[in-house]
Amino acid sequence: MAKKIKVGLIGTGGIARGCHIPGYQSIPDDCEIIWACDVNEELAKSTAKEHGIKKVTTDYHDLLNDPELDAVSITTPNKYHKQPTIDALNAGKHVLCEKPLAMNAAECREMCRAAKDSGKILQVALQMRFGGPARFMQDYINHGGMGDIYYARAQALRRRGVPGWGVFIDKEQQGGGPLIDIGVHILDFTLFLMGYPKPVSASGRCWDTLGKNPDLFNFLGDYDRSKFTVEDMAVGFIRFEDGQVMVLESSFMANVEREFFQTTLMGTESGATVRASGEEPIKIFTEKNQQLMDVTPRNIPEVKSSHTAEIQAFVKAIQNGDPSPVPGEQGLILNAIFDALYKSSDTGKEEPIDLSY
Ligand SMILES: NC(=O)c1ccc[n+]([C@@H]2O[C@H](COP(=O)([O-])OP(=O)(O)OC[C@H]3O[C@@H](n4cnc5c(N)ncnc54)[C@H](O)[C@@H]3O)[C@@H](O)[C@H]2O)c1
Incomplete structure (x- = not known):
């Protein structure tokens, strides 16, 4: 035993x-x-x-x-x-x-x-990456279902979802806002499905206007607007060593229809939109014999709690x-991408990503 x-x-x-x-x-x-x-x-x-x-x-x-x-x-x-x-x-x-x-x-x-x-x-x-959709997609990708994935759009967007508890609005204690807090999940999920390609550079832009505005509604409890020192939204464009590209969008507050927590992968054989959970979390878009197919998988493994x-x-x-x-090295990749995106937002330039250690 x-x-x-x-x-x-x-x-x-x-x-x-x-x-x-x-x-x-x-x-x-x-x-x-x-x-x-x-x-x-x-x-x-x-x-x-x-x-x-x-x-x-x-x-x-x-x-x-x-x-x-x-x-x-x-x-x-x-x-x-x-x-x-x-x-x-x-x-x-x-x-x-x-x-x-x-x-x-x-x-x-x-x-x-x-x-x-x-x-x-x-x-x-x-x-x-331990949930059912990740397991299904990993299997599908490993069997060549997607071909080569060359582009991904990863989204962790909340309409009005600043955490009203903890220290999530405090840059000094958290290092950043939605990018580092919820963007990290969708970025890891997307990189995991892409086989963790090596990022080489990134360009980004952050905003903090909505999060500081005391007149705006918030779903996740009240918080002190004057203590909001993180971004409320971040967008990034990330380049990888073998030519793949990802666009990452992350917000605590954005004027969007609803919450989006999903990634869209585009490959040479098919594309897919994948959510972490919910009903029908995966949709695959492909073509067979010059006929376009939208496929909804029916045997996604059931994982009670990821x-x-x-x-x-x-x-x-x-x-x-x-x-x-x-592994910690993958955590390093995620933080190195965030560093480049935050820096790029300040410099207005594409920044290199340093993975050495
Ligand atoms: N994986 C997820 O989906 C997920 C969800 C929420 C939070 N998190 C992460 O979990 C971490 C904590 O978040 P939380 O929501 O539980 O916050 P929290 O504020 O509810 O809890 C953090 C606790 O740590 C304690 N603490 C602070 N410094 C300490 C120290 N030096 N030694 C011992 N205890 C200390 C605090 O007193 C507090 O009780 C963060 O890094 C957050 O990003 C992950």
Whole structure:
């Protein structure tokens, strides 16, 4: 029987309680959460009590000093991903770090180096690729259904969806707005389906006018407009080494018909529009014998929770000694693209993407 993996949570906020705890607790024979850590002591204590977690602390170093502990989930705001991740890896613990991997590519580099030196798993929490639509499309693409994918349009657009909780409007603690927060999911999903081509340069533009406007409605709760320091919308044009191109659109607030969370892939054999979930999440556009076909797949694998699937993959990889299911190097690629897009928005020029580490 495989070793039971002992896990600690660094950060017991929304994503820890909503996704990481249920994920680990879905496989009680394979893992057990033994530590809950949050700088908010009350929250750490109440989370531990509610979920039967034995040990509680406000200082994550306490977890790392525990020889019983095998792995940690880093579920803190983006500013607090880097140091706990590096310290955990150096202490010989495996790490599942929430997305985006870090505030910027420079931080990701340090984290990837620590993972390499420690030989432990660094997995980035990017759950969309564990869902049914991703699995269906990966299979379809691997069997040549799309031919060569040469263009993608990735969209994570909300009409009025600034998060009214947490620190998502604070550039200093998050590194950016919708681009880094929700754009990261659709960008990873799209790159995953394209086989993670190497990006070489990007051009982008960010805006912050709607997010700061106190007169505008917001679906996701109230927030202090004067503290809104991130972009409310970002658009990017990304070039890849082998000539592919992607357009990425991401917003917390935009004057669009509705929310769009989807990617459109165009290949030499067919095109496809893919959403992460919902009814009929995939539509394929192709041609047979000079007849144009729109195809709706009917056997998309059912995955109850992509978050749970991601956490199960993390635990299995530790037990089996497998490589990271979502390697830190891919988190670095995502942050390096964001760095180039933010820089390009300031300079007004196309910027190179540096993936070295
Ligand atoms: N994968 C997803 O779909 C998804 C969804 C939401 C959030 N996230 C990511 O999860 C992370 C946290 O987001 P959230 O919504 O849970 O935020 P949150 O504000 O609800 O929770 C973060 C918690 O971290 C704690 N914290 C801060 N610094 C700490 C430290 N040094 N040590 C211990 N605890 C510390 C805070 O007190 C807070 O309770 C972010 O990186 C966010 O991007 C991912």
